[in-house]
Amino acid sequence: MILTNCAACAAPLAHTAPRCVRCWTRYCDSTCQHDHWRRGHKQMCKKIHRGGNAEQYNADKKYKEAVAVAVEACADDTKDQTCFICTQALHWKTKEGLVRGCSCRGTAGFAHVSCLAEQAKILVAEAEENNLGDKVLVERWRRWHTCSLCKQEYHGVVRCAIGWACWKTYVGRPETDATRGFAINQLGNGLDEANHHEEALSVKEAQLSLLRRIGAGEEGILVAQSNLASTYGELGQMEKALSVERDVYSGRLKFHGEQHPATLRAALNYASSLGSLKRYAEAKPLLLKTMPVARRVLGEGHRVTLKTRWTYASSLCEDPDATLDDLNEAVTTLEDARRIARRVFGGAHPITGGLGRDLIKARAALRARETPSPGSA
Incomplete structure (x- = not known):
């Protein structure tokens, strides 16, 4: 669950916290649940249930908000342009405007977030349904964070909107489903890209807690730790970030060696935290290597x-x-x-x-x- 706070009092929740039997909204205890019911949940419960229950309902709502922000931020750039996927200025169904948050230039790369999400969803589904293998699945998954035209990652509020699109697509899958785990990664990283670091922190902490609870493999743990450390850094919690990044770098060296792309990313993150703490004598030799x-x-x-x-x-x-x-x-x-x-x-x-x-x-x-x-x- 990414809804990690009580709906009534906003206190942090354990994964075993009670929830509404109809819409799965979560609470600290029955006292908070009864209080929330009296304060308006009674009127919203059926609507949330029809929207796919609390987590899905929240994801859909956040997605629409994030798309609106992204479209507004890109308005000057996208004026008089059309989507390279559906060829329309306004999306035929959602009526949303266009975005461009990659490295495309000129008249290339304009799209609706809905079109980008649908394209990624279809490609991933084909790989899963036809058992095309992990390599193909990973390559197709890149569409959830990388432009198919310029081959560069989306950034800023566009990355955030696509992150919510990804999460709302796979949130209903079991907690042990690998694709659901990939989607949490996209959401957390997207929130960081839009400078929503507090939200990103709760998402990433929940993800790491889940992975440990279900006994995930070392690779998944390292990815989650690295993502969490980056958010610690964005929030200025540099000692926490450094401690986690040191462990991640050590783990990457052990499992992959110094030439693996993941090890190189871990080295960069570790060195960045050393620099932020003014430990230049340690950072510079690592970067030179x-x-x-x-x-x-x-x-x-x-x-x-x-x-x-x-x-x-x-x-x-x-x-x-x-x-x-x-x-x-x-x-x-x-x-x-x-x-x-x-x-x-x-x-x-x-x-x-x-x-x-x-x-x-x-x-x-x-x-x-x-x-x-x-x-x-």
């Missing part, structure tokens, strides 16, 4: 490679013991990474923008170091 491996395994234009170089340059600039050579290296690294990011993702992408902002700071720091202070000999 990771950067050439990431470029060789993933390619220079991969987001993990670019973020690893970005994090390294930031560590050089922010270290109070940085030398003039360190600052020169930081500027050179950021200039090259930004050039590659602009080519791969476009100028409007968050990675490109972030690299540009840090490049301005690094150049300013370098100029300040190169310019003699007044009165110096």
